Amino acid sequence: MVASAGQDRLAQDFVEFAVQSGVLRFGEFKTKAGRLSPYFFNAGLFDDGAKLGRLAQFYAQRITASGIAFDMIFGPAYKGIPLGAAVAIELARMGRNVPYAYNRKEAKDHGEGGSLVGAPVRGNVLVIDDVMSAGTAARESIALIQAAGATPHAVAIALDRQEKATENGADVDWSAVQYVRERLGLQVCAIATLDDLLQYLQEHAGGELGAHHAKVAAYRDRYGAG
Known part of the structure; x- marks a missing residue:
């Protein structure tokens, strides 16, 4: 595929890789927020x-x-552990x-003990995770990193859904990524965004994938964060 003007080449290659790997799927999927999403991204695949390695x-x-x-890099349990290591x-x-470190969900009471494994957590820390749904995992990582005396500095994720988060069961005007940037003060970089996915589907409008563009666009119109 040839990149068009303004197209993020890395993002488009990643979306294509995710689709071909079966990690990014289309259909009808219920999200944690109870929404019916026309696409689903499962980094566990x-x-x-x-x-x-490619990821x-x-x-x-x-x-x-x-x-x-x-x-240094920090991989939050569980999906962040292999992602951070890779x-x-x-x-x-x-x-x-x-250096690289990760956490256990339950602290170990023997051997070296504690909940952190790997290199000492020091300096400005980059957290590696798959997606952000509500910023909960980011807050947990921030607490662990600060408790170790280090600075939670940034988060890298695979896909930014650019979707309104929920708070107390209600939609709010900001996305999880916006929350982490603006309220928690961390930088965030994503390999690709929902806008990149829509652009990819638009580029494939004549094929089978193109049929999903309208549904994904409608979902973005309804639940997209400003």
């Missing part, structure tokens, strides 16, 4: 070495291009070797 390349390229300064490996392959 990056389930073999080749897919995980790490996308993260590393986006993180590098973002210019975000950080001292990204750390890819960054090292690219010539930037950074």
